[in-house]
Amino acid sequence: MIKTIGFDADDTLWHNETIFVATHGRLCELLSVYHDADKVDATLNATEHRNLARYGYGIKSFALSAIETAIELSDAQVSAEEIRRIIALAHDMLDHPVEILDGVPETVSSLAGDYHLIVITKGDLRDQSRKYQLSDLDPHFAELEVVTEKDPDTYARILQRHRVNPAEFLMVGNSIKSDILPVLDIGGHAAHVPYQHTWVLDKTDRQPGGPRYHALDSIADLPGLLHRLAS
Amino acid sequence: MIKTIGFDADDTLWHNETIFVATHGRLCELLSVYHDADKVDATLNATEHRNLARYGYGIKSFALSAIETAIELSDAQVSAEEIRRIIALAHDMLDHPVEILDGVPETVSSLAGDYHLIVITKGDLRDQSRKYQLSDLDPHFAELEVVTEKDPDTYARILQRHRVNPAEFLMVGNSIKSDILPVLDIGGHAAHVPYQHTWVLDKTDRQPGGPRYHALDSIADLPGLLHRLAS
Numbered sequence: 001m002i003k004t005i006g007f008d009a010d011d012t013l014w015h016n017e018t019i020f021v022a023t024h025g026r027l028c029e030l031l032s033v034y035h036d037a038d039k040v041d042a043t044l045n046a047t048e049h050r051n052l053a054r055y056g057y058g059i060k061s062f063a064l065s066a067i068e069t070a071i072e073l074s075d076a077q078v079s080a081e082e083i084r085r086i087i088a089l090a091h092d093m094l095d096h097p098v099e100i101l102d103g104v105p106e107t108v109s110s111l112a113g114d115y116h117l118i119v120i121t122k123g124d125l126r127d128q129s130r131k132y133q134l135s136d137l138d139p140h141f142a143e144l145e146v147v148t149e150k151d152p153d154t155y156a157r158i159l160q161r162h163r164v165n166p167a168e169f170l171m172v173g174n175s176i177k178s179d180i181l182p183v184l185d186i187g188g189h190a191a192h193v194p195y196q197h198t199w200v201l202d203k204t205d206r207q208p209g210g211p212r213y214h215a216l217d218s219i220a221d222l223p224g225l226l227h228r229l230a231s
Numbered sequence: 232m233i234k235t236i237g238f239d240a241d242d243t244l245w246h247n248e249t250i251f252v253a254t255h256g257r258l259c260e261l262l263s264v265y266h267d268a269d270k271v272d273a274t275l276n277a278t279e280h281r282n283l284a285r286y287g288y289g290i291k292s293f294a295l296s297a298i299e300t301a302i303e304l305s306d307a308q309v310s311a312e313e314i315r316r317i318i319a320l321a322h323d324m325l326d327h328p329v330e331i332l333d334g335v336p337e338t339v340s341s342l343a344g345d346y347h348l349i350v351i352t353k354g355d356l357r358d359q360s361r362k363y364q365l366s367d368l369d370p371h372f373a374e375l376e377v378v379t380e381k382d383p384d385t386y387a388r389i390l391q392r393h394r395v396n397p398a399e400f401l402m403v404g405n406s407i408k409s410d411i412l413p414v415l416d417i418g419g420h421a422a423h424v425p426y427q428h429t430w431v432l433d434k435t436d437r438q439p440g441g442p443r444y445h446a447l448d449s450i451a452d453l454p455g456l457l458h459r460l461a462s
Contacts, residue, residue: 054325056357060291067298068318076311080302083314087299094285125356126287129379143392146377148360161374 001229002189004164005111005222006155007141008173009121009128012219013108014135015099017197020062023089027066030085034074044069045200052201056148058124063090094127098134103220105137110223112140120145120158120171122178150178152185159188170229172222177204184212189229193219232460233420235395236342236453237386238372239404240352240359243450244339245366246330248428251293254320258297261316265305275300276431283432287379289355294321325358329365334451336368341454343371351376351389351402353409381409383416390417401460403453408435415443420460424450 010016027044028037035043047065055061066086070078111117119141121128128146132138143162147154159166166187173179174195181204183190191214214225241247258275259268266274278296286292297317301309342348350372352359359377363369374393378385390397397418404410405426412435414421422445445456 054322055291056355060286060295064291064294064318064321067314071311071315074311076315078311080305080307080309080314083298083311084302084307087295090295091285124287125377126379146356148357 001168002115002170002226003168004116004118004159004162004170005226006118006120006158006169006171006183007108008171008175008179009119009131010123011174011195011197012101012172012179012193013104013119013137014101014131017195017199019093019096020199021197023062023093026089027086030082030089031070031073031078034070034078040069040073043073047072049201056124057122058127059090059093060124060127062093063087066090098131100135100137101219103218107219107222108137108140111226115226116162116164117141118143118145118158118162120147120150120155122147122150150175150182152182155182155188156186159186170226172219174198175202176206176208177202180208180213181206184208184210188212189214191216191222191225193217193222232399233346233401233457234399235347235349235390235393235401236457237349237351237389237400237402237414238339239402239406239410240350240362241354242405242426242428243332243403243410243424244335244350244368245332245362248426248430250324250327251430252428254293254324257320258300258317261313261320262301262304262309265301265309271300271304274304278303280432287355288353289358290321290324291355291358293324294318297321329362331366331368332450334449338450338453339368339371342457346457347393347395348372349374349376349389349393351378351381351386353378353381381406381413383413386413386419387417390419401457403450405429406433407437407439408433411439411444412437415439415441419443420445422447422453422456424448424453 007013028040031040047069051065067083070086117140125146132144145158159169170189170191171179171183172191174193180190180192189212193216238244259271262271278300282296298314348371356377363375376389390400401420401422402410402414403422405424411421411423420443424447
C-alpha cells in the first residue's frame with residue numbers, strides 16, 4: 001500500500017536541535033553581562049520569529065538574529081570581540097559533525113530495497129546538502145528535497161513531481177507541525193517519531209489523529225508499521 | 232532539436248549584481264573611517280572567498296562576511312551601531328524589489344508554448360524562491376531548481392531528473408563559469424547573454440567555444456537562435 005517514504009532530516013535522521021540548544025546556552029553565557037538567560041532566550045526567539053519571513057531557516061539566519069539580539073540587549077554596547085565570538089559559535093555549528101540518530105542506518109537500509117525513499121527537509125540548502133552528503137545515508141535515498149516551508153502545497157508539489165499518490169505516501173518526522181499535519185491534510189500517511197527537544201517556532205497546538213496518523217516510539221518501529229499497513 | 236531550455240536567474244532574468252555593487256559601495260562608505268574603498272573591497276572579497284565552502288552563496292552569507300570584514304579592518308574597534316547598519320544593508324537587499332531585465336518577459340512567454348522551461352540558479356533557497364515568486368515569470372516555468380553549485384555533475388543530475396537528453400538542452404545565462412562551461416562539458420548547448428557586472432568569485436579564465444556555444448547580445452536574440460538551431 002505504501003510505496004514512497006519521505007524522511008524529515010533534522011532530529012529525525014540526525015541530531016540538530018541539541019546543537020542549537022547547546023549554542024543557545026553558550027550565547028546566554030556570552031551575553032550574561034547584559035541580561036539573564038531567560039531574557040536572552042526570549043529576545044532571541046522574538047528576533048528569530050520577526051526575521052523568519054526575511055531570512056528563512058538555518059544557521060546563518062540564527063547567527064544574524066543572534067547578533068541583532070546582542071546589539072539590542074546591550075543597548076548597542078556589545079563589543080566587536082563579542083560579535084566575533086557569536087560568529088565563531090555559528091561557524092562551530094556549520095562545521096559540526098553529523099550525528100546520526102540511533103536505529104536510523106539499519107532502518108533506512110532495510111527499507112531501501114522495498115520502498116522509494118526521499119528526504120524532505122526545510123532549512124538552508126548549503127547546510128542540509130552538506131549534512132546529507134556527510135551522513136553516508138544518501139545512497140539509500142532517491143532524492144534530497146530542501147524546501148522553504150513544509151506546508152500542504154509544498155508536499156503536494158513534491159508528490160506530484162515524483163508521481164506519487166498521497167494515499168501511497170508515508171512521511172516520517174519529529175515535528176507535528178511540519179512533518180505530520182500537512183501530510184495528513186493532503187491525504188497521506190504520517191508517522192511521528194518524537195525527539196527530545198522541539199524548537200519553539202516549530203510547536204503547534206493542533207493534535208493529529210485519524211487512521212492515517214501513526215505514533216511511534218522509535219524509528220526502529222517503522223518496518224513493523226509498514227508491515228501492518230501492508231497486511 | 233532543442234526541447235528544454237534552462238534559464239539562469241540572477242543577472243539573466245533579473246538584476247542582482249548591480250544591487251551587490253551598490254551595497255559594496257555603501258559598505259565601503261560606512262567603513263571609510265577605518266580604510267579606503269580598495270582595501271575594504273579586497274578584504275571583503277577575500278573573506279567571502281574563505282567563507283564560501285562554509286556559507287554557500289547569497290545575501291546572508293554576504294552579511295556575515297561583511298561583519299567579519301568590519302571587525303577585521305577596524306582591529307575590533309567597529310561599534311555595535313556600525314554592525315547594526317551592516318545588517319540593515321542586508322535587510323535592504325533581502326527586501327529589494329525584483330527588477331526584471333529588458334526583453335525577458337516577452338522572450339520567456341513567447342518560448343513557453345514550444346519548449347519546456349526551467350530556472351536553474353545557485354544561491355540561497357529562501358531568497359531565490361522569493362524572487363521567483365515576485366517575478367511574475369513563474370507561470371511560464373515548469374520548475375525552479377536552486378542548487379549549491381553549478382558544476383557538470385549538478386547539471387547532469389537535473390537533466391536526468393527531468394528526463395532530458397543533454398543534446399536537446401540549451402542553458403541561457405550571463406556566467407561563463409556557471410552557466411556555459413559546465414553545460415558544454417556534459418554535451419549540452421549554452422547561450423551566453425552578457426551582464427554589465429560579473430562577481431569576482433564568478434570569473435574564469437577558460438574560454439567557451441565549439442558548435443554548441445552561442446554568444447548572444449541580448450536575451451531577445453534567443454528565439455532567433457532557436458529558429459536557426461531547428462532548421
